Amino acid sequence: MRGSTRSEMTLTDISVQDDRIHVGARLAVSFQRTLRIPDDGGTYPLPPGLGRFPVFSAADYIDRLPRSWQHDFFIPMYRREALWIAFEGAWWKPNAVKVGVGGVNAITGTSWDSALSDNPQNYVVAPDQPWLDGINSGDETVRQFVAVSLGEGQTVEAQITGKEGIGGIQIAAFDPLPGKFPDVAPPKTNRSLDSALSLEMPQMLGLGVGGTMRQKIYPDKYGIKTWDPDSIGSFFVHLINVAEFRAITGAQEPATPVDATAYSAAGLPWFELLDEEESDIDPAEVLARIRSIRDLERADADESIEVAPSQLRKVPLKKHRTSRPTE
Numbered sequence: 145m146r147g148s149t150r151s152e153m154t155l156t157d158i159s160v161q162d163d164r165i166h167v168g169a170r171l172a173v174s175f176q177r178t179l180r181i182p183d184d185g186g187t188y189p190l191p192p193g194l195g196r197f198p199v200f201s202a203a204d205y206i207d208r209l210p211r212s213w214q215h216d217f218f219i220p221m222y223r224r225e226a227l228w229i230a231f232e233g234a235w236w237k238p239n240a241v242k243v244g245v246g247g248v249n250a251i252t253g254t255s256w257d258s259a260l261s262d263n264p265q266n267y268v269v270a271p272d273q274p275w276l277d278g279i280n281s282g283d284e285t286v287r288q289f290v291a292v293s294l295g296e297g298q299t300v301e302a303q304i305t306g307k308e309g310i311g312g313i314q315i316a317a318f319d320p321l322p323g324k325f326p327d328v329a330p331p332k333t334n335r336s337l338d339s340a341l342s343l344e345m346p347q348m349l350g351l352g353v354g355g356t357m358r359q360k361i362y363p364d365k366y367g368i369k370t371w372d373p374d375s376i377g378s379f380f381v382h383l384i385n386v387a388e389f390r391a392i393t394g395a396q397e398p399a400t401p402v403d404a405t406a407y408s409a410a411g412l413p414w415f416e417l418l419d420e421e422e423s424d425i426d427p428a429e430v431l432a433r434i435r436s437i438r439d440l441e442r443a444d445a446d447e448s449i450e451v452a453p454s455q456l457r458k459v460p461l462k463k464h465r466t467s468r469p470t471e
Contacts, residue, residue, distance in 0.1 A: 155239075155317055155377025163196040165217060167317045167377045170234040171241070171270060175199070175219055175313075175381070178277075179404040180226040181288055181355035182446035183438040188357045189414040189456055190228075190277060194402060197227065200393060202382070208392050209346065218382040220389035221291040221349055224437070225401045228277040228289065229313075231270035237325040240364070240371045242267045243276060244314030245289070245351040246301025251280045251361060253304060253430035256314055258376055262368035265425050267318075269364050274417075274461075277359055279434065282427020284360045287353035290437060291383055298440050299350035304430060311350035312382045319375040324366070346392060349383035352437045355446070358416065360424040408449045419461045 153169040164172040179191040198220065202213040209218075221227070233239050242249065244256040252266045260267055268276060278286035279300060292298040294308045302308045364370075386397040408414075438446065 155319055155375055158377060158379050160199050160201055160217065163199045164232070165199060165315075165379060165381075167239075167315075167379070168319070170237060171239045171317055172232040173241075173315055174230045174232075176228050176230055177398075177401065178226050178228050179402060179407055180224065180290060181357060181404060182448055183355040183436045184445045184448045186356070186448060187285055188355060188449070189416050189451060190275070190357055190359060191226075191404070191414060192407075192412070193228070193230070196230075197221070198395075198398070199381070205392050213380075213382065216380040216382055218384050220386045220397060221383050222386055222398075222401060223291055223293055223349065225291050226288050226354060227291070228275055230275055231268070231273060233271035234329065235271060236329050237320065237327070238272060238366070239270050239320075240267045240318040241270050241273075242314075242316040244316075245279070246299050246305075246308070246312065247310040247314065248300050248304050250276065250278075250300075250431075251425070251428065253279075253428040253434075255305075258316055258378070260318060260368060260371055260373055262364065264428065265364055265368075267364070268361060269366065270317075272365070273362055275359070276361070277357055279353055279431045280361050280425070280428050281356065281432055281434075282424070284358060284424045285356050286359045286361070287431075287434065287436065288355050288357060289351045290354040291349040292352040292437060293385070294348050294350050298352040298437050300352060300431075300434055301350055303434050308350060311348045312380055313351070314378070314380055316376055316378040318371045318373065318377075320366075320370050321372045324370050346388045347385040349385055351383070352440075353434055354436055354438075360417075360419060360422055362419075362422050363425050405447060405449055408451055408455065411452070411455060413455050413457045414451050416456055416458050417461050418458050422461065 176193040
């Protein structure tokens with residue numbers, strides 16, 4: 145990336161700034177800490193963002209990590225902690241973005257690859273899709289992303305492929321074809337651009353699923369012929385158990401996640417996008433059959449949470465906030 149100006153950056157220029165992974169000049173992806181919603185058979189509003197997970201470049205710690213990670217990133221997570229993914233893009237020139245969890249496409253449930261498809265749609269469009277909180281379960285819902293240990297059979301990866309060797313999160317972004325959108329932001333606009341040496345494998349986490357929340361995955365209104373399939377920029381984010389995080393980085397591990405019951409009892413906000421005019425892509429049958437962590441453990445249903453109407457913040461889609469704050 146040295147010697148490049150921002151306007152000359154391509155999707156292969158990938159860097160971390162302020163815990164956002166920047167892909168080219170316009171797209172940024174971050175991973176937000178959040179509440180783990182109850183897995184009780186109910187459907188909840190969108191939980192808040194409790195701050196971005198710190199993102200580290202594996203190249204900076206490659207003497208303590210597998211050499212194969214040298215171009216990857218990692219974030220620390222507690223087992224059973226939840227996250228959601230935020231996309232910041234340019235409204236005047238969007239990107240197509242694929243999301244994988246443990247080598248499984250989070251939208252379709254198919255094996256991870258670098259190809260775009262519209263039958264079924266296997267990607268989202270950023271910034272039209274500002275957030276993704278879980279796997280596509282259809283009917284305007286998703287099943288929450290929740291960290292689990294690899295090897296216990298609870299990941300999406302294990303349930304679909306029968307194996308657990310990948311883990312983490314995979315992201316691939318695509319630019320539109322030349323001429324489909326402006327190359328620079330249109331003038332005179334006030335819209336924002338939403339924008340001890342050891343090479344042993346550390347204890348990694350994968351993503352299973354928890355409770356259900358209301359969230360649509362929007363169809364691509366531009367059409368698949370808008371996107372340049374050769375303009376791919378991709379990266380891998382490993383999920384590292386906090387028990388090993390300090391040994392790798394020397395940094396203090398993050399605080400324990402907030403309890404959702406205590407959060408809601410304090411009257412703090414939950415969120416809902418005002419997107420009645422937007423439709424939802426079809427459910428992925430294979431993802432609809434994914435069993436939750438609670439179901440796999442045959443545990444009792446989580447205690448339900450009461451979200452009072454006064455706690456629900458309705459956010460206009462066109463003026464969404466990349467972060468869902470607690471204030």
